[in-house]
Amino acid sequence: MKRVSSILPAVVMSLALMWGCSVKEERGACPCRLFLDMTQVDMSVMSPLSLYVASGDALVHEAVFSQGTPDMYEAFVTRSELDIVGWSGGDGYVSENGLAIPLGYDCPPVYIHSSNVLAEGEYVTDTVRMRKNHCVLNVMFVKTEELQSMTVRGSVCGYDYRGYPKPGDFMVYCPVSPSGVSSTQVCLPRQVGDPLYLDVVDAGGKTRTFPLREYIAAAGYDWSEPDLKDLNITLNYTLATVSLVVLGWDEEFVFDVVI
Numbered sequence: 001m002k003r004v005s006s007i008l009p010a011v012v013m014s015l016a017l018m019w020g021c022s023v024k025e026e027r028g029a030c031p032c033r034l035f036l037d038m039t040q041v042d043m044s045v046m047s048p049l050s051l052y053v054a055s056g057d058a059l060v061h062e063a064v065f066s067q068g069t070p071d072m073y074e075a076f077v078t079r080s081e082l083d084i085v086g087w088s089g090g091d092g093y094v095s096e097n098g099l100a101i102p103l104g105y106d107c108p109p110v111y112i113h114s115s116n117v118l119a120e121g122e123y124v125t126d127t128v129r130m131r132k133n134h135c136v137l138n139v140m141f142v143k144t145e146e147l148q149s150m151t152v153r154g155s156v157c158g159y160d161y162r163g164y165p166k167p168g169d170f171m172v173y174c175p176v177s178p179s180g181v182s183s184t185q186v187c188l189p190r191q192v193g194d195p196l197y198l199d200v201v202d203a204g205g206k207t208r209t210f211p212l213r214e215y216i217a218a219a220g221y222d223w224s225e226p227d228l229k230d231l232n233i234t235l236n237y238t239l240a241t242v243s244l245v246v247l248g249w250d251e252e253f254v255f256d257v258v259i
Contacts, residue, residue: 031076032119034061036084037127038069046088046111046130052096054161055080059096073128079120085163086113086128098160106172107134107158107189114163132227133159133190137212139174139198140183142236147176148201152186152212155194165192191223200235210235 034053041049048066052059053075060082061075087094090110093101101107111130118124141147150173157168174184188196196213216231 030079030122032079032121033123034075034077034082034117034119035123035125036073036075037071037125038073039071040127040129041069041086042130043068048088048091049130050087050094051128052085052087052161053077054083054085054096062096077119082117082119082124083162084113084115084117084126084128085161086130087111087163088130089134093158096161098163098166099158100166101158101170101189103157103169103171104173106152106187109134109136109187110159110189112159112163129226133163135188135190135228136230137186137188138183138230138232139186140232140234141176142234148203148205149176150174150184150201151199152188152197153199154188154191154196154213156189156191158189165190167194190228198233198235 036051043049043065047068048064049069051061051063051065051073053061055078060077063073063075087099088111090099090108093099093108093110099108099110110133112133113128113130115126117126137152139150139152141150152170152172152174154170155167156165157170158166160166170189172186174186176184191213194213195211196216198210198212200208200210202208212233215233221229221231
């Protein structure tokens with residue numbers, strides 16, 4: 001974590017006044033000085049970092065940081081209500097319109113900052129806090145000689161330009177090794193009450209659907225946490241069970257299923 005900024009509020013205010021309009025100008029037409037505290041950003045994890053500032057549907061400022069960030073980032077913006085969004089880990093998926101996950105692909109390991117500020121004075125301040133907005137789902141199959149493939153599907157296909165989960169089709173297909181034990185990883189976006197399923201095709205070509213969201217909810221997992229935790233799920237065809245572990249927790253949750 002970077003050091004805490006040494007810039008005092010009084011210094012920020014004096015700089016804002018110095019860079020503002022003169023006393024003879026109409027104040028409402030003057031830009032507002034936006035100060036972003038970047039000391040909470042760990043660039044060893046968050047590189048590169050893309051920053052977008054929007055007023056309504058209009059993009060008013062953007063910046064990309066690839067070699068570190070200043071303790072305090074400054075920019076002139078229009079006097080209005082602003083959405084400030086930072087993205088990291090979504091290379092190739094992110095634009096000013098948000099993050100789009102193509103069908104057949106899982107979520108990139110994205111971190112997001114999202115805030116809303118009212119820039120109506122000489123200056124406004126905000127702190128950038130990048131949050132883990134992906135969940136790595138580790139899936140292990142036991143008795144995989146009885147399986148052909150699996151598919152994870154859901155109803156969140158990315159994030160909008162404010163960093164909020166965006167509804168849409170999500171689907172990732174994963175082949176299964178016939179060696180007896182097989183594992184795979186699927187990276188999920190933040191869920192917002194939408195269905196989430198695991199479809200498994202057995203050796204006979206029959207598809208069985210497992211309600212992943214129900215298992216995850218029963219384990220007490222919270223999709224509204226600022227930083228999403230990763231999950232381990234084991235599907236045991238021999239014991240006809242699904243077990244789930246939230247990484248960082250001590251308890252294992254086991255569900256009986258009909259195979």
